[in-house]
Amino acid sequence: SSSSPSTSSSSVPCSYGYCHSSYPYVHSFKPTRFCRKVRVFAQFKSHDSSKSINFCDPDWKNKFKDDFDQRFRLPHVTDIFHDIAPMPSTFYLQTRTPMVREFSGLSPCKEWHGYINDNDRVLLKTIYYSSPTSAGAECIDPGCSWVEQWVHRAGPREKIYFKPEEVKAAIVTCGGLCPGLNDVIRQLVITLEAYGVKKIVGIPFGYRGFSDKELTEVLLSRNVVQNIHLSGGSLLGVSRGGPGVNEIVDRLQERGINMLFVLGGNGTHAGANAIHNECCKRRYKVSVIGVPKTIDNDILLLDKTFGFDTAVEEAQRAINSAYIEAHSAYHGIGIVKLMGRSSGFIAMHASLASGQVDICLIPEVPFNVHGQNGVLSHIKHLIETEGSAVICVAEGAGQDLLQKTNATDASGNAVLGDIGGYIQQETKKYFKEIGDHVDIKYIDPTYMIRACRANASDGILCAVLGQNAVHGAFAGYSGITVGTCNTHYAYFPITQAISHPRLVDPNSRMWHRCLTSTGQPDFF
Numbered sequence: 001s002s003s004s005p006s007t008s009s010s011s012v013p014c015s016y017g018y019c020h021s022s023y024p025y026v027h028s029f030k031p032t033r034f035c036r037k038v039r040v041f042a043q044f045k046s047h048d049s050s051k052s053i054n055f056c057d058p059d060w061k062n063k064f065k066d067d068f069d070q071r072f073r074l075p076h077v078t079d080i081f082h083d084i085a086p087m088p089s090t091f092y093l094q095t096r097t098p099m100v101r102e103f104s105g106l107s108p109c110k111e112w113h114g115y116i117n118d119n120d121r122v123l124l125k126t127i128y129y130s131s132p133t134s135a136g137a138e139c140i141d142p143g144c145s146w147v148e149q150w151v152h153r154a155g156p157r158e159k160i161y162f163k164p165e166e167v168k169a170a171i172v173t174c175g176g177l178c179p180g181l182n183d184v185i186r187q188l189v190i191t192l193e194a195y196g197v198k199k200i201v202g203i204p205f206g207y208r209g210f211s212d213k214e215l216t217e218v219l220l221s222r223n224v225v226q227n228i229h230l231s232g233g234s235l236l237g238v239s240r241g242g243p244g245v246n247e248i249v250d251r252l253q254e255r256g257i258n259m260l261f262v263l264g265g266n267g268t269h270a271g272a273n274a275i276h277n278e279c280c281k282r283r284y285k286v287s288v289i290g291v292p293k294t295i296d297n298d299i300l301l302l303d304k305t306f307g308f309d310t311a312v313e314e315a316q317r318a319i320n321s322a323y324i325e326a327h328s329a330y331h332g333i334g335i336v337k338l339m340g341r342s343s344g345f346i347a348m349h350a351s352l353a354s355g356q357v358d359i360c361l362i363p364e365v366p367f368n369v370h371g372q373n374g375v376l377s378h379i380k381h382l383i384e385t386e387g388s389a390v391i392c393v394a395e396g397a398g399q400d401l402l403q404k405t406n407a408t409d410a411s412g413n414a415v416l417g418d419i420g421g422y423i424q425q426e427t428k429k430y431f432k433e434i435g436d437h438v439d440i441k442y443i444d445p446t447y448m449i450r451a452c453r454a455n456a457s458d459g460i461l462c463a464v465l466g467q468n469a470v471h472g473a474f475a476g477y478s479g480i481t482v483g484t485c486n487t488h489y490a491y492f493p494i495t496q497a498i499s500h501p502r503l504v505d506p507n508s509r510m511w512h513r514c515l516t517s518t519g520q521p522d523f524f
């Protein structure tokens, strides 16, 4: 765009080369005299990871944008069924908007429906980084040029591709628990009914509910779901593992399910996308819509996933208990382990929110426990200077320090070693060896955090996501997921949201803020 700050750096790319640091999201640059092809950075990778952009091509931005638009195009039922004629939406807002609104050139009420135009877009990246060395800079090219990246705005459309009376909608919740699951189920049901859908069922215990003959569908209606958001967990139950894609699609066909709402994380979405692809292959008209669920907050592109806010709030309480225990004991040390398999978002945000953490350890930032610059010598320093220490560690942190088991859960996720327990044991040994008294309390609140009901902010997020999931299905999209992007609501192709788990960027302002708050040094 001519009004964007793009032009200032458009001539820079050819004067820079680049080098990758060992961390996949951090890209440092060093000047070279050579113009060269640069690999597309992790966040912008297309399906072909070897694809590269020639930044010396004067047209590279347009080519990048075309590629981006292609990757973020939403799969639609008309991709397979070319002849489906859309019909006017049965979701109607006008009667709920009694205020007469003065639009220039429009006669009020007659022409306003509150629908989203298919061409509405949301801007994915809103910061203009003037330099690749700016904290947290996410650059496409070595000069960190501004390139607009637009994603599709979520919401109700004027035309729909399913007749409500022909819809049988199913809802399934997979993976681990997460605050807000019931809130999303509730809004899905309420919105489906608002379109006029009569057949709504829940699949019990995740994907397993498609294969286990003893598990029968749960009939859902507004009456059934009215108060379910008042408690945590999932009305439908959750599970890991389960049947293969073919078996799931067989069941969809047998049961006549033509809208499937899948609540889950990276694994669940991989499954949802495989179901979508298999339905396309069989020419079975289904809309498969994901709603990202994970307290770990490890889904790409989204501001945050539902349940994360609640998890941080609850985690703070555990940190506060650890702080009180540590401060009330002579040479007290409090250790809190929080969830986060590969991403340290909960630990980072809870540490920052509590203001009571001296050391925050996350999977993305390697650390030593022993040695001069290790965690233990900093704990010793804290005991000597402050009289106590509080450590917050994400479950996936420091796995290189623990013995590998190679064990996996039913979904294929690696079973992690207990880093909190390890730090507790090593701290005990260390202070025994140097002859100092310490009083260590280890708190693992993980399942208490996950089982909570959603707080108000997550409740609102769940409501919007649930409603938008239904709007997306009626709009005819399939193989998509919903989320917030710069506080606006958007649809994404599942493939783009799950290409890899989202990680804390150690070069981000948020991690730097956390370090400023804890005052911890580097541990290596």
Ligand SMILES: Nc1ncnc2c1ncn2[C@@H]1O[C@H](COP(=O)(O)OP(=O)(O)O)[C@@H](O)[C@H]1O
Pocket (backbone or CB within 6 Å): 174, 175, 176, 206, 207, 208, 239, 240, 241, 242, 264, 265, 266, 267, 268, 269, 270, 271, 272, 274, 293, 294, 410, 411, 412, 413
């Ligand atoms: N790559 C995959 N393809 C298809 N299904 C998957 C894949 N990974 C996981 N699943 C299925 O998705 C469900 C949830 O996965 P899991 O990793 O446990 O939780 P989450 O979705 O929260 O990451 C499980 O039933 C699992 O079998």
Ligand SMILES: O=P(O)(O)OC[C@H]1O[C@](O)(COP(=O)(O)O)[C@@H](O)[C@@H]1O
Pocket (backbone or CB within 6 Å): 174, 175, 176, 177, 265, 266, 293, 294, 295, 296, 339, 340, 341, 395, 409
């Ligand atoms: O004990 P479970 O059910 O396997 O859950 C543990 C996992 O749940 C999580 O909190 C979230 O994982 P999912 O997003 O896959 O549900 C992980 O951080 C953690 O490793």
Ligand SMILES: [Mg+2]
Pocket (backbone or CB within 6 Å): 175, 265, 266, 267, 268, 413
């Ligand atoms: Mg997972």
